[in-house]
Amino acid sequence: MTSLILPMTRRSLLGGIAATSAIVLVHPFSAKAAPNQAHLRLMETTDIHVNVMPYDYYADKPNDTLGLARTASIIDGIRAEAKNSMLLDNGDLLQGNPMGDYMAYKKGMKEGDLHPVMKAMNVLGYDCGTLGNHEFNYGLDFMFNTLKGANFPIVCANLTKGKLAEDPKKDELFFSPYVIVNKTIRDGADQMHEIKVGIIGFVPPQIMVWDAKNLEGKAQTRDIVETAKAWVPVMKEDGADIVIALSHSGIDGSGQTDRMENASLYLAGVDGIDAVFTGHQHLVFPGPKDFVGVPGADAARGTLLGKPAVMAGFWGSHMGLIDLLLERDGSKWKVADFTTEARPIYHRDENKKVVADVQSKQQVVDAVKSEHDATLEYVRTPVGKTSAPLYSYFALVADDPSVQIVSNAQSWYIKDMLKEGQYKDFAVLSAAAPFKAGGRGGPDYYTDVPAGDIAIKNVADLYLYPNTVQAVLITGEQVKNWLEMSAGMFLQVEEGAKDAPLLNPDFPSYNYDVIDGVTYEIDLSKPARYDKDGKAVNPDSSRIVNLQFGGKPIDPAQKFVVATNNYRAGGGGNFPEIAADKVIFVAPDTNRDVIVRYIVDQGTINPSADANWKFMPLAGTTAVFETGPKGRDYASAVKGAKIEDDGDGEGGFAKYRLVL
Incomplete structure (x- = not known):
């Protein structure tokens, strides 16, 4: 040898x-x-x-x-x-x-x-x-x-x-x-x-x-x-x-x-x-x-x-x-x-x-x-039920059940993890983004889990990545900036425009965070404050309006705990001021595991979106976007947005009109 x-x-x-x-x-x-x-x-x-x-x-x-x-x-x-x-x-x-x-x-x-x-x-x-x-x-x-x-x-x-x-x-x-x-x-x-x-x-x-x-x-x-x-x-x-x-x-x-x-x-x-x-x-x-x-x-x-x-x-x-x-x-x-x-x-x-x-x-x-x-037999059998369908066809234009359930699970978990110690009295918000939202993945690349039994493997349809849960401590002002960055998903739409393109094709859907625990509107008539790389291209623009916590305008100085994942908390997506120095809790658990535990704990989950965000009304204005054709089964149930079928799009997608 x-x-x-x-x-x-x-x-x-x-x-x-x-x-x-x-x-x-x-x-x-x-x-x-x-x-x-x-x-x-x-x-x-x-x-x-x-x-x-x-x-x-x-x-x-x-x-x-x-x-x-x-x-x-x-x-x-x-x-x-x-x-x-x-x-x-x-x-x-x-x-x-x-x-x-x-x-x-x-x-x-x-x-x-x-x-x-x-x-x-x-x-x-x-x-x-x-x-x-x-x-x-x-x-x-x-x-x-x-x-x-x-x-x-x-x-x-x-x-x-x-x-x-x-x-x-x-x-x-x-x-x-x-x-x-x-x-x-x-x-x-x-x-x-x-x-x-x-x-x-x-x-x-x-x-x-x-x-x-x-x-x-x-x-x-x-x-x-x-x-x-x-x-x-x-x-x-x-x-x-x-x-x-x-x-x-x-x-x-x-x-x-x-x-x-x-x-x-x-x-x-x-x-x-x-x-x-x-x-x-x-x-x-x-x-x-x-x-x-x-x-x-x-x-x-x-x-x-x-x-x-x-x-x-x-x-x-x-x-x-x-x-x-x-x-x-x-x-x-x-x-x-x-x-x-x-x-x-x-x-x-x-x-x-x-x-x-x-x-x-x-x-x-x-x-x-x-x-x-x-x-294998176990993961293919139900571990709980969902009282409503989990789908992501309209996750980029309205509050969405597939994102909602992730946010619910994250909030549930972080509140339990921080119930003792120095952060127990802070308000907990939750940030989550749609992962399967068409784009390069094609017209079938969407979450679609029907109401009824839900199996463990369905969680992969809700959360694609093996991220782990983390929490950051930030101010109300930083919450607003986080949402301003997310709002880069949308192109500027002039008031009165007819069928203006809505979605920015260069902005990845996994960087479109919805933050639950606050309510807000997005003013599409304003230009995006940040580009897809987090650069302040219009630093004085303010798309996020009527941002409220507890039914009152958010206090820019108030501290909030925000549940998210290790990618975002570590600076992923280049969100303003969101980086490792803001992290207060690093969970030993993946987001997927937390969702499974939440389903087991709840027995029957209610993923219905709470419509905590919507677009600010613009008189006489419409915008168009594409999503999977199977979304037609759910369009009428979307909360907080008026959506009309506009026929077939390109590459197998369906085209929809958003009435603003």
Whole structure:
């Protein structure tokens, strides 16, 4: 067998290839370790969220960007690149897609049952894992029954059974705070040695808010850094040569605070910790996009306060790797050097099309086949009802039921998430946009779900993208500017014009946000204040008129919480003053999951639009637009707008007249 040393920044031939070919890509640490040195490769999965199979159950079709079965296929090859390795998981296993809901709500977990995630992980031979915040979503009994099936230890140091003790080391814990793994490793001279690897785990303290209904009176959490400072010295006294932190917590360089949600940066600063595995934020570290410029974080080398660290994406999208070159220091081992990498399971070609770099590991596929098939049956059956049709044919010209239900679900969720803490008394608004609104997608590219039973997969028709929910805190003036930007969807229409074109073909529908919780009108006789890129082309123009909150003109200085998605909250669409610095809440849940939960909670949803916005009347004026011909079934039910059928349009579209 030939050994080939390549730099670790490459897009490698991934493990599924390497493990079966005559060439193994050996890490330099394994190839060059001296007799008193050894290479230990640490592998991380994180935020799997029940995505074992490469399948989008919402859209009911395969997806090459996700799935532990895909990540699993590179493990053998990644192990072959190193003389010594360990496989670890960083939490958020049990909730996040319909297979998780099927196991919790439909099948249930009885004593002795084996969850499909545990089946898959046991096939792969994990060495240790920790908890994520989503482990608690279905209650403590479900979590404990599921985790009993793991053939590896689960550690968590900051989750207690009740009242906190004065000393963290005296807390009564649900899980062992740490584990010492006695591992036999091969050194550079092929001699075998014992090393004691200490692994400690942490969960976000915020689970006490997010899952209060499951945890209140039963559990409590401690600050992550405080807990680490108490337990790491104990691990050293217990003989740990090196200490690895499994931190289901993200990276935030804004300054350390008590009970910090994303505390991994400051966790890395705890004396005695040698490496940190992070997660929770569904981002990638190291890498060229996420966390660049965060003080204390080196996104190129993959360090937090100088310590090696990795965040391996989400849903199995990456395998996180920390490679340690260990060196004998008397009778103990210490870290002499390291490299880090987040290795993906797919890439995008020059046309942005997803290309799978690996195929699924058949042992994993076989292990979960029965649950996968059962989940498919589950998502194809109703989970609730809708009292009215959900359609988007007129989403750009009137308040719309498909957008309304997304807004309702977002408001419901954010109000619950913020019911405790500093934002509990702020008014909550909700911003949502139509995703399927014709255009380049063609005359059939619209949401169309009839009244009656609604299945989980119908949610994909409501919300196309795997966005996550976020909330921003902004002023009444900024709410108005947000709406002014959205109003760029429309061309200027002179009063008295006959059949003037209405829609701006250059403005994407996913940037046409409707904000619920306020009422307003749009004056089409005024030019748009902003162009599609957010540039103020007519800074003195004001299309948004009669903007009211609570039946009164909105106070420009009043603060509002606005529920939205991570794309918009992070600056997507270039909306004025809407950027990451306004974000006050980053949800661990996707918008799709929130909609499903809302439907389950309500039983029967009422998506009827409340007509909180409309066009300002313009005497003797009409405008024309195109939509799908199936919209004729719903035109008469549109609220807040007078719409007339104007025959056939081009390319299979139907033409309509809006009477202003």
